[in-house]
Amino acid sequence: MFVTSRLYTDAVTTGPSRSTMETGTGGPGTPGGGGNRVRPGDGRLNDRTTNQETVDFGDVKVIFRLCPNCGHDNQGSEKIPYCPDTWDMTACARCAFIYLEKSVAYEELLSNMAWEKTSKAEEKRRARSRPISYRFSALTRKRLHLFPRKNAALLVGRYARPGRVLDLGCGDGGPAQDLSERFVPFGIEISATLAQRANAVFERRGGHVVNAPCVTGLKTFPDNYFSAATLRSYLEHELKPKEVLHELFRCMDDNAVAVIKVPNYGCVNRMVTGRNWCGFRFPDHLNYFTPSSLRTMVRDCGFAIRRFTLMDHLPTSDNMWMIIGK
Numbered sequence: 165m166f167v168t169s170r171l172y173t174d175a176v177t178t179g180p181s182r183s184t185m186e187t188g189t190g191g192p193g194t195p196g197g198g199g200n201r202v203r204p205g206d207g208r209l210n211d212r213t214t215n216q217e218t219v220d221f222g223d224v225k226v227i228f229r230l231c232p233n234c235g236h237d238n239q240g241s242e243k244i245p246y247c248p249d250t251w252d253m254t255a256c257a258r259c260a261f262i263y264l265e266k267s268v269a270y271e272e273l274l275s276n277m278a279w280e281k282t283s284k285a286e287e288k289r290r291a292r293s294r295p296i297s298y299r300f301s302a303l304t305r306k307r308l309h310l311f312p313r314k315n316a317a318l319l320v321g322r323y324a325r326p327g328r329v330l331d332l333g334c335g336d337g338g339p340a341q342d343l344s345e346r347f348v349p350f351g352i353e354i355s356a357t358l359a360q361r362a363n364a365v366f367e368r369r370g371g372h373v374v375n376a377p378c379v380t381g382l383k384t385f386p387d388n389y390f391s392a393a394t395l396r397s398y399l400e401h402e403l404k405p406k407e408v409l410h411e412l413f414r415c416m417d418d419n420a421v422a423v424i425k426v427p428n429y430g431c432v433n434r435m436v437t438g439r440n441w442c443g444f445r446f447p448d449h450l451n452y453f454t455p456s457s458l459r460t461m462v463r464d465c466g467f468a469i470r471r472f473t474l475m476d477h478l479p480t481s482d483n484m485w486m487i488i489g490k
């Protein structure tokens with residue numbers, strides 16, 4: 165079962181409604197969406213949208229975000245100068261969470277700005293603007309791959325009971341193929357092209373992929389359905405991280421674990437290399453977690469932290485890993 169378009173339409177129509185601030189050429193108003201009130205602190209989005217010209221993708225629909233951690237409106241506050249163009253990176257004046265105030269709307273991510281396209285554009289931008297450091301970091305990445313690294317499938321094998329495993333932002337399904345036969349892979353992926361590829365792989369093992377934003381995709385699954393979930397390099401991309409975590413909590417059984425991997429904004433490399441840090445990807449990476457802000461967010465969403473040792477968030481590593489459960 166490959167679940168697609170209708171769900172995606174639901175995602176659009178039940179998401180933030182267009183508002184009076186919209187200036188684009190979006191045509192007639194999107195149906196539905198009324199009644200989605202923004203409540204302070206619940207991580208929901210402000211409904212201000214506009215259109216913005218981008219170098220690689222032309223005119224795209226953009227959403228202004230409240231703080232995804234506490235709901236505070238930081239528009240007009242001082243910006244962090246790492247961020248190019250007009251994506252506006254800020255540290256929340258209320259809770260200090262670091263995030264981009266503008267995000268590309270979900271419907272752009274489905275195809276026009278699907279990750280497989282924006283990541284190529286970002287690679288080109290990096291190579292253009294910093295040829296030497298970019299080549300150096302590419303070499304470094306290759307070298308680092310020689311050393312044993314953490315792997316979500318291995319961690320699932322070690323910490324989860326056999327059963328269904330959900331990969332949020334599953335891409336083309338490649339990494340989930342490392343899961344042992346004890347697990348049935350499921351996925352949610354917003355890029356239509358990648359979701360279709362992953363679905364072909366997961367169906368052979370009894371699972372399937374939902375092509376939708378993760379909040380909407382999660383709603384298609386029953387309570388207590390999964391014995392594990394993986395969020396590999398995903399949460400930093402998510403427009404609504406708290407809503408996703410809340411919904412994921414519902415879908416996980418009482419013994420389930422979720423493995424999270426995100427860039428660590430608090431790492432030494434970011435402080436040394438500044439705007440050249442590999443964890444910056446504009447506008448793909450919307451949320452910039454530190455060990456402290458990641459801890460706070462998952463706990464706020466009801467999770468207990470099962471593992472988050474110093475080895476999981478070494479200041480010398482660009483990424484951090486966390487295992488959470490109910």
Ligand SMILES: [Zn+2]
Pocket residue numbers: 231232233234235236256257258259260261
């Ligand atoms: Zn905040």
